[in-house]
Amino acid sequence: MVDLLSGDRLSALTSIESLGDLGDLIVSAAALREAAEAIAPLAQGEPVDDPRSLAKPLSVWLRAAGNQTKSIKRELTEFAAKEASSRAEAEILAARRGRLDAIRAEGIDPFPYSFDGQEPIADVRAAHAELEAGAETQRTHRVAGRLASRRGQGGMSFLDLVDRTGRIQLQATSDTLDAKQFALLGDLVDLGDLLGVEGRAFVSQRGELTLQIASVEILAKALRPPPDKRHGLQDADAKYRRREVDLLSSEASRATFIARSRIVAAFRRELGDDGFLEVETPILQTLYGGAAAEPFVTFHNALDRKLYLRIAPELYLKRCLVGGLERVFEIGKNFRNEGLSPKHQPEFTSIEWYEAYAEYHAAADRTESLIRAAADAAGYDYEAEGAIRFDRPWRRVTFVDAVQEATGIDLLAHFQAQVGDGQYEITDDNGDPTGAVVDQDEFLRSAVRAKPKLAKQIADLDSLSWPQLADELLGTFVEPSLIQPTFILDHPVELSPLAKRHRTIDGLTERWEAYANGQEIANAFSELNDPDEQRRRFEAQQRYSESGDAEAQPYDESFVQALEQGMPPAAGVGVGIDRLVIMLTGSSTIRDVILFPALREL
RNA sequence: GCCCCUGUAGCUCAAUUGGUUAGAGCAGCGGACUCUUAAUCCGAAGGUUGAAGGUUCGAUUCCUUCCGGGGGCACCA
CATH class of the missing domain: 3.30.930.10 (Bira Bifunctional Protein; Domain 2)
Known part of the structure; x- marks a missing residue:
């Protein structure tokens, strides 16, 4: 108790916005802070006037501590990590915020409401597919997307803009773009920012379709940097936890979801x-069904009953x-x-x-x-x-034939060996009766046992019934080969x-x-x-x-x-x-x- | 649940197998550059090697525990 409440941890805990679901009790950071303050005298060994008044805050606190030690530990770790974030990262973020402020100081809204009349980049490409290297046109296009790359060369620079349909190169030159806009692109725009551009189409000497920028506006400022422009996000954990970053940096990932x-x-x-x-x-179902699986269980308060998420x-x-x-x-x-x-x-x-x-x-x-x-x-x-x-x-093949083909075992062989109600006589390799009379389950098990190579791969062979064993044979010897x-x-x-x-x-x-x-x-x-x-x-x-x-x-x-x-x-x-x-x-x-x-x- | 692998700068990767001050590229910062596309060139900066212990003269490297992630087993589509 005392330890949990002491100095740093308490302040760390109470700075966290939400601690999430504490069992069936949702405790907000504010409620937790209130509870912590209420029981603080107790923790510090000070006399308490009315112990009963502490019952509720104490139970809130104990609940938080008891049910969620793991979660609290994680929150603390993350909180500490945030505090100790390296100077490098802090500098990168500060630089972007600095430019955000500079943009506002210029009287430009870094988060405007819309950008009208833009064409998908793929359409712009299609419209000029026939042009050769060095070709000029008088057609202008409006495109919007994320700035993915920039190759500056002083008075002129090339930029790559990516939207959901593709990537296109932009060219900014100090000759053709007004000084303020040229400076905006050079000094205030970061990789990862969302831009709207109007530009004239031409094909560079290297044969790349390019829009020479006539005007540009920031559509949204990115305050965090994109991942490595060549490799993207490689860390599997980050890819899944921060899918938006994976998507914005990986065309392959976007293509999968499209x-x-x-x-x-x-x-x-x-x-x-x-x-x-x-x-x-x-x-949400009162009873689950339709498949063989274990369900998630939840609870509806108003109906006061258990519900299942459907399987x-x-x-x-x-x-x-x-x-x-x-x-x-x-x-x-x-x-x-x-x-x-x-x-x-x-x-x-x-x-x-x-x-x-x-x-x-x-x-x-x-x-x-x-x-x-x-x-x-x-x-x-x-x-x-x-x-x-x-x-x-x-291909269409029956369950029985597929198993026969893969294992040589006839799942229906017992029909020929029936000697009574539910009784079957095992035959030897030549098909002659052996005198051993068993049930359907054991009849199949003995057939599998007769092939030690197969039997070795079936776990708990002796406890499987006929259908379970049939399913096992299919799963083990047939399924993997069904390419x-x-x-x-x-x-x-x-x-x-x-x-x-x-x-x-x-x-x-x-x-x-x-x-x-x-x-x-x-x-x-x-x-x-x-x-x-x-x-x-x-x-x-x-x-x-x-x-x-x-x-x-x-x-x-x-x-x-x-x-x-x-x-x-x-x-x-x-x-x-x-x-x-x-x-x-x-x-x-x-x-x-x-x-x-x-x-x-x- | 169990077994194996793994965690190094914001991102992508090194570190001669335990040896001096943990190195590169990208991004970022300062500067140069008007057809580049992994742009290039010059400069400076950026690290508690996931965390905590331990072994050692010395640990990114070996051991233990914990926290992430991946793969496998089992269950399942």
Whole structure:
């Protein structure tokens, strides 16, 4: 207590604007300061007249100290770092502030309201694409953007201006620009400032399209310097924490997010053109469902109840089908309370669409054409080395065949070996009965054990059930090899509680997962619409949950009641947008395609 | 959670493997320069080597703990 309250730390703490969320109690800096002052006599061992009056400030302070020691420590560190910021940095910042003051002293507003009539830099370039080196024109253009580079030469200088569409060179000469404006550019403008320029187009002797500046104005002063003009931001931490700095200094980074936007727009356009309705369903849900994952939990004060952030929009979108909307889609964030990795973020974007009166093969056809459209929109180069051929028909192979092909194991072999209800007799290498009679789970496990090379790579082999082991075999021996786009069809029913049973093969469902680049990118079913069957599936999930499966889906009675209202047969598809963007932009991690990714310290 | 790697000037990187006063480029500061584009040239400045301990005559370098970041395992899309 005394230590926490003593001198420097107290003043440091109370100088911080906000300490954030202290458990379920939000403590403002002011409230904390008040509490600290109130209990100061206690901490200093002075007599206290009315101890009860200290109860509240003390609890505020203890809460702050107890719940948030880590956060306080961090704030203190940052505060100390701020205080001790080096002279070099201080000088750089002071120089910019000095010029800000000088600009104001000139009677110029360093933060004006607008700059009208500007053209995208790419359009200016396009307008003069045919000109040769040394060519002059009389056309003037207005452009606006950030000053990225400057090459001064006394009475003349070249500057590079960057906007969202590209970069263009500007020339300032003391001959053609009035003295005040020339001095403004030379003495008061810094790299990183936002400028509006009007200038006449010509092509330099080295062949670079250039605008000779006729007038210039500062559109916003940058008080912090941009990163290294050649290398940009290299520090991964800074790139993600200060994305704005990454974006302003990296054309590649901007291109990634432009491509992302175009990919999402392509889905929206293609589905919209085909009569699909974009809808928005709850993100805060009273019960989560539609996928196997652990949810984030939150609390609504007015309703006095626990709420979950959705892990998928699936169940609500199916209710839209019940309601007759027939073709719906939703693009949005899902939230899963799981680990971070180059492929995983706690919030990620999916698109799901549902089409009444269609089944899963039709869904696969539509998925192929949608992703082709998305790839086209992103400008994906199908011919590049190692490119994923989204432009060709995708391979389609069943779950069972894919596992058979990769491992030699027939997941359905037990059907031929059935000797009683749920009883199967193991055969030897020649197919002769061995006399060992086991259940379905053990039948498959023994088949895997017979191949020691495979068995070695499966953890906890002995505890896996038939569906779990089947999934494991696919994940371990098939998935990593699926570089070119592939549909894996017909998954075990236990893994697919929301999919219709396969119309001919017992134990399987009408489901597919699409893979590319060794990753799952889409998942679809012929949607289960028999409410009684759905009820039984949920009950089975409940049993898995009770036996310790944290990801089993909860029983959603109101969803079953919606099905009782009558849901048309339908196909539903979910596509992971982030992973698709990773592939289509050649990025290597999900953090590179999410503007402000969650980092380890969330 | 566990394992491995990593943190040097505002930015991008060095430092002969433990050895004198931690060096460059960019940016910034002072100066020169009217076709440059990584502009060039001259000058001065900029560092508690993430933090705290320890070992040592001597630590950016080795050890411990803590704080960031990256990769891997497990879970997951």
